[in-house]
Amino acid sequence: MHTAKIKKVLFYLPLLLLILSGCTVRYVADYNAEIKDETLQIAKKVDLFWGTLIDTQKSKRKYHDFKDKYIEIETDIRILNVKNKIRAFNKTSTKQVNVLLELWLEDKKSHKNNNSFSGFIATRHRKQFLRLFTAIAKGEEEKNISSVAK
Amino acid sequence: MSLNIDLVLKDMGFAIIDSVKDDVVDIKNYTETILKNNKESLKELAEAWIANEIPDLIFDAEVERERKVVETELLTIKLMKQAAAQQAANSAINIFMKAVKAAV
Secondary structure (H helix, E strand, C coil), rough: CCHHCCCCHHHHHHHHHHHHHHCCCCCCCCCCCHHHHHHHHHHHHHHHHHHHHHHHHHHHHHHHHHHHHHHHHHHHHHHHHHHHCCCCCCCHHHHHHHHHHHHHHHHHHHHHHHHCHHHHHHHHHHHHHHHHHHHHHHHHHHHHHHHCCC | CCHHHHHHHHHHHHHHHHHHHHHHHHHHHHHHHHHHHHHHHHHHHHHHCCCCCCCCHHHHHHHHHHHHHHHHHHHHHHHHHHHHHHHHHHHHHHHHHHHHHHHH
16 A cells, blocks of 8 residues: 555656646747748749749750759758757757758759759659648647647 | 645546547548658659659659658658647646645
8 A cells, every 4th residue: 555655656756846846848849930931931932943844845944044943942941941950849840841951952953964854753843842841831830739728 | 725636637637638639630630641642652653664754763763752751741740749748748737736736
């Protein structure tokens, strides 16, 4: 009987210490509406980029004509990455934006090397980027939900 | 006032269950969306490869790329679980705090 009571106390001790220290549990970063909006803005730019490229005749999809947009979007993603990186408890979202940047740079390099872009691949990558941006924005939105007490 | 720890613990348990029940559905739905997207993407790729529309090198690169996309989508599931756990734990702590304060 006595042992059972001790076990119960030991089981709830960490919780009690947490409460007495005035802390709350934290696994994810605070929600940031600005970052979520920025993510969606970049998503729009990227989708417009692919839409324009796909709508351009294949023989005219020269790297030079898309270079400025590649660089502009690359910078947008890099800044988004920095903004995510400097937030506490935000490693998972930062990892996601790292992949986004990696895939964007892959496309830029491939387009530059081939000086052309396949319509089939462009259509695939357009869909993949939308999936990535959805995942990142949804992840940010989850932080908002977790901060609301039910 | 006295503190009825058994009752408080029971309430904390209810708070945790109540807190995570919607999250479980959301996580299930989003996981299904990820799997559906992945299936469609790989199907499209396989069909193009079988029809010789894309070379082996492109096929391999696209499979690897799709793996990265799915991994990144699954990181959102990780975030959803962490956020749900955070909310559940804090809801339980709030119940405990209210009970302790009321007992003082």
